[in-house]
Amino acid sequence: YSDTDKTAYYRAIEVFGADNVPSGDEILQQLRQPLGFPYNWVLFEPSKKELVVKDAGSGGVMELTKLLQEEKYDDCVLFGFVRLSFSADEIGRRQFWVGLEWKGENCFGVKAMRKFRECCGPMTRMVGDRSFTLSNVAASEMRLELFVENVKRNCQVNDFKVTVETMKNAHVEEQNEIK
16 A cells, blocks of 8 residues: 555554554544544454454545455454544534444455354444444445445434535544644
């Protein structure tokens, strides 16, 4: 990956060293904040005891979906968490927290599926509350519209527009506020 393709987590490792980047618990705490900086999504390796960060970023669902579609993690079992924001004049900003259970399309075999099953409960408990969870989504289906459709289906959102546009608006606002 070029420097511009690196996620915030891997840029932080380059700058500060692997021992000086936030832990999984620290990143999760940042994600639970309305404008937690610098991360708005994280991917964890499967574990029964701790949150081991595989990757994390500040580019929102746009960055995460692109990363998963690029097949970088298509041979992995991962658990993720995303702060998903929407912004429009009539509502201001609204956040939802999304869990992700990822089994890459080239991740198969008894060992990988056993690891997924064994870690699913512990990972769900360690990550904690979320608005909903996306599970068993193919890389080709991992798109912005999927997140929007699931917010509409799983959350009470009758009082504002939940669209890709209002999600992108919130991301731009978040990036501007962070600067």
